[in-house]
Amino acid sequence: MTKTIGFLKETAKGEQRVALVPETVQKILDVGWQVLMEPDAGEMAGFPNSAYPEMMQLAKRREDVLHGADVLVGVHALDAADVAELRDDAVVIGMVSPYTNQQRFVDAAAKGKTVFSMELIPRTTRAQAMDVLSSQASVAGYKAVLLAATEAPRFFPMLTTAAGTIRPASVLVIGAGVAGLQAMATAKRLGANVTGYDVRPETIEQVKSLGAKFLDLGVEAVGEGGYARALTDEEKQQQQDNLKKHLSSVDVLITTAAVPGRPAPRIITADMVKQMKPGSVIVDLGAEGGGNCEPTEAGVNKVVDGVRVIGPENLSATVALHASEMYARNVWNLLSLMNNEGEFELNWEDDILAGCAVTRGGEVVHPAVKDALEAHQGGES
Numbered sequence: 315m316t317k318t319i320g321f322l323k324e325t326a327k328g329e330q331r332v333a334l335v336p337e338t339v340q341k342i343l344d345v346g347w348q349v350l351m352e353p354d355a356g357e358m359a360g361f362p363n364s365a366y367p368e369m370m371q372l373a374k375r376r377e378d379v380l381h382g383a384d385v386l387v388g389v390h391a392l393d394a395a396d397v398a399e400l401r402d403d404a405v406v407i408g409m410v411s412p413y414t415n416q417q418r419f420v421d422a423a424a425k426g427k428t429v430f431s432m433e434l435i436p437r438t439t440r441a442q443a444m445d446v447l448s449s450q451a452s453v454a455g456y457k458a459v460l461l462a463a464t465e466a467p468r469f470f471p472m473l474t475t476a477a478g479t480i481r482p483a484s485v486l487v488i489g490a491g492v493a494g495l496q497a498m499a500t501a502k503r504l505g506a507n508v509t510g511y512d513v514r515p516e517t518i519e520q521v522k523s524l525g526a527k528f529l530d531l532g533v534e535a536v537g538e539g540g541y542a543r544a545l546t547d548e549e550k551q552q553q554q555d556n557l558k559k560h561l562s563s564v565d566v567l568i569t570t571a572a573v574p575g576r577p578a579p580r581i582i583t584a585d586m587v588k589q590m591k592p593g594s595v596i597v598d599l600g601a602e603g604g605g606n607c608e609p610t611e612a613g614v615n616k617v618v619d620g621v622r623v624i625g626p627e628n629l630s631a632t633v634a635l636h637a638s639e640m641y642a643r644n645v646w647n648l649l650s651l652m653n654n655e656g657e658f659e660l661n662w663e664d665d666i667l668a669g670c671a672v673t674r675g676g677e678v679v680h681p682a683v684k685d686a687l688e689a690h691q692g693g694e695s
């Protein structure tokens with residue numbers, strides 16, 4: 315039977331992206347599956363209804379998509395009211411935030427839904443084309459620098475003019491993962507003097523290959539799967555003591571440090587912000603996870619001790635067209651694993667599908683989500 319892939323207009327605050335763009339809808343139609351879209355789903359991302367293939371079905375109302383979809387694809391995609399309207403055996407695919415409010419998955423499983431989390435796709439070479447953490451982080455890294463450049467009371471490049479010579483801005487990027495490296499590359503393109511810092515030694519070469527300097531603070535913290543681990547209290551102190559000396563020469567600080575499944579590591583204290591030059595700017599990409607900087611508040615742009623501190627939320631949504639295109643390609647590559655010569659099939663032998671399934675057969679199956687649920691239940695008893 316022909317499967318119907320549905321997608322909706324996103325409802326989360328500030329969300330402008332769409333899960334499927336015209337190019338990916340066409341690819342799904344070419345497989346022989348049907349696509350059902352809520353009217354204006356792509357409008358905020360720059361894709362009006364008329365940009366989508368005519369062969370696709372444009373629903374009349376949101377409910378029609380929810381009732382008609384065998385597979386619901388979303389940017390976020392786990393709104394309880396939406397899930398309640400879906401067919402019992404529906405499949406849900408999206409960035410479902412597996413580390414928060416795990417009760418949602420218990421409820422979805424109880425209603426027979428199979429939920430795939432785009433965030434939990436294993437970060438293996440085969441899964442790179444589906445890696446939304448990378449695609450969306452790279453958008454956020456780029457936009458963080460533009461935000462800083464807009465707010466900074468100075469130029470980024472060196473300028474030689476009749477009114478004198480302007481020195482280039484000095485930009486420090488903490489965290490040289492996907493977002494951090496993109497931020498360094500973007501700041502370099504704007505002509506700034508760029509320095510990068512990370513606790514994983516393999517990033518030294520990556521930072522230098524962008525033409526940026528590497529700041530060595532003498533702390534190494536490699537954890538599992540090539541990620542950073544949380545620092546010990548002594549390491550944190552050493553990092554802060556050494557970083558303090560450098561901060562007084564920084565005009566723009568972009569922080570992107572993260573440890574998977576944990577709150578953002580607190581690297582910059584309020585005291586350290588006081589030592590920065592008046593007029594300097596901090597963009598803290600860790601804001602939603604509690605902030606890499608003590609004064610950061612998610613969603614707030616404020617001045618603290620003469621320093622502008624910006625804690626953006628959902629930054630990749632603000633570059634909605636390209637972020638949607640990248641996200642939709644990631645989703646399409648995952649959907650391709652569910653295509654067996656035109657038949658929609660969930661092959662549980664596939665390590666990518668098995669690795670990103672949160673619920674299956676009425677149960678929560680992902681170990682990280684199960685652990686969080688058990689810890690929560692343990693806390694209640």
Ligand code: NAD
Nearest residue numbers: 437438442448489490491492512513514540542571572579
């Ligand atoms: P992330 O968003 O989890 O973290 C961002 C950066 O913060 C990381 O580089 C981390 O080392 C750094 N960090 C953490 N704590 C810190 C601290 N206290 N001080 C300074 N820096 C700190 O990471 P990410 O960008 O998603 O990816 C990081 C790693 O994953 C890289 O090794 C990357 O190459 C790898 N990766 C692999 C694949 C793949 O194979 N498919 C895809 C993407 C990324």
